[in-house]
Amino acid sequence: MNAPASTTAPPTTPGRDSAPTDHLTISPSILYFGTPVALLTTLNPDGTANLAPISSAWALGHTVVLGLGAESRTAANLAERREVVVSLPSPDLWAAVERLAPLTGADPVPAAKREVYRHEPDKFAAAGLHPQDSEAVGPPRVAECPLQLEATVRTVSPAGPDGGFRIVECDVVRVHASASVVVPGTQHVDPAAWSPLIYSFRHYFGLAHPELGHGFRSQTAGRGAAG
Structure with a gap:
């Protein structure tokens, strides 16, 4: 005997029947597709602090990888200290980050930067930010930042077709977090309280959308809107 025909519709992949077909092939000048801003503090040869914003950083475990220009004062400092x-x-x-953007600790200013950048020996003051002593490394933290990662440099490698970038692998040795972004009584950053500054195609954004869900390994599930 043949089984009766099912009246249940077959499962479908969400959005499969309405996939967008309007993609364009483009050649953007930059690919900052939405990454957190990081402020890097390093020590200059005279022992003063250099402060520089970057938008190329990512973390895996307690390793942080940084991308920066090869001619920057930061790159030179990290190679030496x-x-x-x-x-x-x-x-x-x-706004403080943007005040830092046209400044460089390099003196003289590299030829490729002279039309846009100017030398500034005290970037903390120029940005309206304040140094805070670190505990495990020499460079200071930025007091106003809710998350601060003290780190040592493992490797500095050239990158880019002309070697114009440096990829820096760092080992995080100390983490500081404002109490306002820590889950009380734990060692966890509260993702519902912490909001990074995002740099997307040279524009600044915060996290404007409510939580959509959480990963299956989350240790803070249930603290956001999606639970």
């Missing part, structure tokens, strides 16, 4: 603090600003600090 292998300590750094990675301070992560919140969205309300975007």
Whole structure:
């Protein structure tokens, strides 16, 4: 006997029947597709602090990988003194970050930068930010930043077709977090309280959308809107 025909519709892949078909092939000048801003603090040869914003950083475990220009003062400092603090600003600090953007600690200013950048020996003051002593490394933290990562440099490698970039692998040795972004009584950053400053195609953004869900390995599930 034949089984009766099922009245249940077959499962479908969400969005499969309405996949977008309007993609364009483009050649953007930059590919900052939405990454957190990081402020890097390093020590200059005279022992003063250099402060520089970057938008190319990612973390895997307690390894942080940084991308920066080869001619920057930061790159030179990291090659000579292998300590750094990675301070992560919140969205309300975007104007301070932008005040840092046209400044360089390099003196003289590299020829390729002279039309846009100017030398500034005290970047903390120029940005309206304040140094805070670190505990495990020499460079100071940025006091206003809710997350601060003290780190040592493992490797500095050339990158890019002309070697114009440096990829820096760092080992995080100390983490500082504002009490306002820590789950009380735990060692966890509260993802519902922490909001990074995002740099997307040279524009600044915060996290404007409510939580959509959480990963299956989350240790803070249930604290956001999606539970």
